[in-house]
Amino acid sequence: MKRFSELLAMVLACLFMAACVATNNSPSPSIVAGQDSSREVAMRAYAEGDYHLAEGILQRLAAAPHLDPQAPCYLGAIHYRQHAYQAALKRFQECTSQYPERSEVWFNAAASHLRLATELLLTGRSYQINKSSSTALTKQYEGLLKALLQLQRVHAEEVY
Secondary structure, three states: OHHHHHHHHHHHHHHHHHHHHHOOOOOOHHHOOOOOOHHHHHHHHHHOOOHHHHHHHHHHHHOOOOOOOOHHHHHHHHHHHOOOHHHHHHHHHHHHHHOOOOHHHHHHHHHHHHHHHHHHHHHHHHHOOOOOOOOHHHHHHHHHHHHHHHHOOOOHHHHO
């Protein structure tokens, strides 16, 4: 019996060692920075929905010594997707100073402003006591909120 347990222990140890050798310890090929540039890796991660990986790589690229001038623009897009509109706006404003001729940068900054304004009005609306009030200010408030939602192609029925 003792001999059997020793033999079993040796077989299990050999199997364990073989499994360790056979296990691939290298990172997945989609995130190996040695194969592609860091920005390409970040863009691939972004396209695959891995915003945290993309953000981490782009944060490094946006800081010294790398200083990739497009990194703040890409970070703005990530923040926007994560509904961090204040952070997105900050990044897009960096881009407007870097790339003032690019209309998409201005568009993205404006979209961030719209989202921030809409969120502010929606938050304020939740504190209003009499939502069916017919004062001029309430009508303007509701009109502005509906206009902002239309600009973002969100139907008021989805929010109310």
